[in-house]
Amino acid sequence: MAKPMTKAQLVAAIAEKAGTDKKTAAAGLEALTDIITSEVSEGGAVTLPGIGKIYCRERPERMVRNPATGETMQKEADKVVKVTIAKALKDSVNG
Template structure:
């Protein structure tokens, strides 16, 4: 297994694919991340064409076990960010 691509490598690859400089590609990547974070934090969902969908889901209050003490404690309701992979990406990986 190879190491994951770093942000610097991703920005360089985006700049090369766009035919733009790294500064423009970095700004575009940061803007996308900011828009997705704002929308998901507000309870919405964002579809990234060809990649998948980012959504925020509510989780109910539940009982969880503290592994250090084996004590069962009540965990309050919270939100969880989920990413669903697009079928097109799955198909391209498995082709």
């Protein structure tokens, strides 16, 4: 399995692809991250065309088990961020 792309590598790739400098690409990436974070934390969803949909889902209160002790306990309801991958991306990976 290949190593994941780092933020610096992603910024460099964006700058090269967009024909701009790394500072502008980093600012664009940071703006995109801020927009997605604020939208999803408010309960909304963001669709990135060709990539997928990022959204927040609420999980109900449930019983969980501590694997170290085997003890079961009640876990409070919480929220979890989910990503649904776009069909176009799945198809390009599975070629």
